[in-house]
Amino acid sequence: MSGASQPTVGLRAGAGGKPPRATEATYAPGAVVPAATAAARGGATYVTEPTSYDAVLLLGFGGPEASEDVMPFLRNVTAGRGIPDERLAEVAEHYHHFGGVSPINAQNRALRQALEEELARTGPALPVLWGNRNFAPYLTDALHEAHEAGHRRLLVLATSAYSSYSSCRQYREDLADALAATGLADVLEVDKIRSFFDHPGFVESFVTAVEGAVAELAGRGRRRITVLFATHSIPTGDAERSGAPGRDLGPGGAYEAQHLAVGRVVMERTGVPDGVALDSALVYQSRSGPPSQPWLEPDINDHIADIARDAQETGADRPDALVIAPIGFLSDHLEVLWDLDNEAMETAAEHGFDAIRVPTPGADPTFVAGLADLVRERAEGRPRSQRAALTELGPDIDVCRPECCANARRPFAPAVAGVAP
Template identity: 80%
Template sequence: MTADPTTVRAGSGGKPPKATSAPLAPGAVVPAATPAARGGEPHVTRPQDYDAVLLLGFGGPEGPDDVMPFLRNVTAGRGIPDERLAEVAEHYHHFDGVSPINAQNRALREALAAELQRTGPALPVLWGNRNFAPYLTDTLHEAHEAGHRRLLVLATSAYSCYSSCRQYREDLADALQATGLGEHLEIDKIRVFFDHPGFVTPFVEAVDAALVELAGRGRTRVQVLFATHSIPVGDAERSGPPELDLGPGGAYEAQHLAVGEAVMSRVSVPQGLVVGSQLVYQSRSGPPSQPWLEPDINDAIAALAAADDRPDAVVIAPIGFVSDHLEVLWDLDNEAIETATDHGIDAVRVPTPGVDPTFVAGLADLVRERVEGRAVEERAALTDLGPWNDVCRPGCCANARRPFSPVLAGVAP
């Protein structure tokens, strides 16, 4: 018999083991879902009351002693030796062992809670991480002890692939089993929001400002580099629902390309400036034998420098990220800017949405979308790919290297 979760905090204080099952209500096809989402329709158009919003983050170290435990959590099950992790750890130690991501999520939590209080629904905003404190298991316990029974999860990732969506849903299943709260909590997840105006508009405004700045410096040829995290090609091919044919890069690449096009179609190019754009990747971490999405941003800058029509400046727009966390600061502000400088190319890196009021208002709109059960045709989306599914489809965003694990917010497997 499962222990009473009000008296025993099972599974708290760390990253939980992989779940072996996920709770499924009678007649439901979506584990642990609210009544509105249990039937498995791609878009949930029935209104649903929630008790709280759960901001689900990646997590990061907040001191030198946290770095290696954090990296072991991130890479658990992948067999990566500590020697390799120590190399990555140096990036964190460059910032005194502190990742900015937790502070950014604290700020986002406060901003979203204030926006929901202002515009409704006035729901509390909780915060839990996948890979470091505050751990998701502890947050689920806190939610239950506060009397919350229906949670709407907002993951801090805007796109579809294993590492940016399905792995979050696996971790929800892991935490639910580890805490013993499967019979006590119902959990839905907000759709990936890559093309919601609240996410796209801050990039439009930031690229606009960067182009004006570069024009003021006398630049005439500019390339906008839309940067995102590289992933294994096999995972990219499997991103999104299996029945969709969105090209060799799957939904992940298609969504990023669509966002880049949405941004470029809305920027105002200063007179006398010739502007092009391309999608580039960063932060590759796999072995050399494993193909990952390319081109790497540094290779792309080198190729631009060698071209006959070389630009005299680049704008780096990190559209793959919601905040200026360590991979943005290290891989872009250090490595990519240094590469551009070495090749005699001016470079401006624009900010991520962070707590931009437009972004925060967009997240609040996504909460209302689910509370209202808003009709699909009334939902905000700036590309032909959206609005994306509320409930992930069977086999969506499979991991090419692992068997399916239990997940929430989607139809099995």
């Protein structure tokens, strides 16, 4: 870091917008991790040196808040992929069904406030800033806000719990883009909280929700219940490359393995009423790629139809109820509302299944307390053995490895919080 107090070039404060792709990253002398704090510059897998952060930056995906925002938002999301407006217009109808407003920004406002209050109560008492990758409030403005407030060391909390290109590395690349575009790359130091898929605060919120749904269905006389753990599908090539290289976690890479592990823990911890049989499956939703490109399967709607068909063809007992648990998501944003509450629940009804879709963590106190613990984990430099994790895979690493979560369809771009490939 140069120690300069003012940016010399870049996107001005308040200009907003999704920044252009960065072509290079800024490193402190001798560092192997761009834009990192002193504790993380050397590239340690787990950072065990305490760091005095100035603020937490909640990094969201973003969403429209008016009908006229929908198409600009979708163009930001798909920038560089050559998707025509005609196709985007089809997706836009999902947003217009809800008045052109995605609930994700309101949910992040609530999460930001809850986390700041929790940190004030339990420490460290840090302000929580908020910026989005794809729509206002943009990440570039959040970085300017941090700089103007005198903050220099930021701890980033991405609103995604798992490892893959779209759920981790793309957030890190967008951070590098924003730092370059604002001219703050040699002024701000930025670390990122680890993938927290198996932190108790995240997992236990689903245990509580699934257990409540099972109890409700049992109260309706349902005795064979299947839990469908739902997450966003991604291209199989991205899944294979998810996580740090060199660790064989199966054909779906870290992304699929992490979801499977979380599902197992939820099932193990969920209390089951007497006389109720409970099983589960991992399913996917929200596929958006061309038909020629393989994505993770099964789709949740196809799987529900298959359950009904298989029982009819084989004569086996079929479930009389479904619990849909969106373990891939932090909040009830539009893809949860449309793809699960609309399409999946309709499919369940068509095939005669009683079904409940359980809530995501949102600003649940258990989840918020878990996020505060993750902030303390990095601020304290907590050793790996003392970090909270409920699966055999975790706790995940602090500093991503070279070629971590590669995207086979595009060359590597600068990214923060990781050792450069």
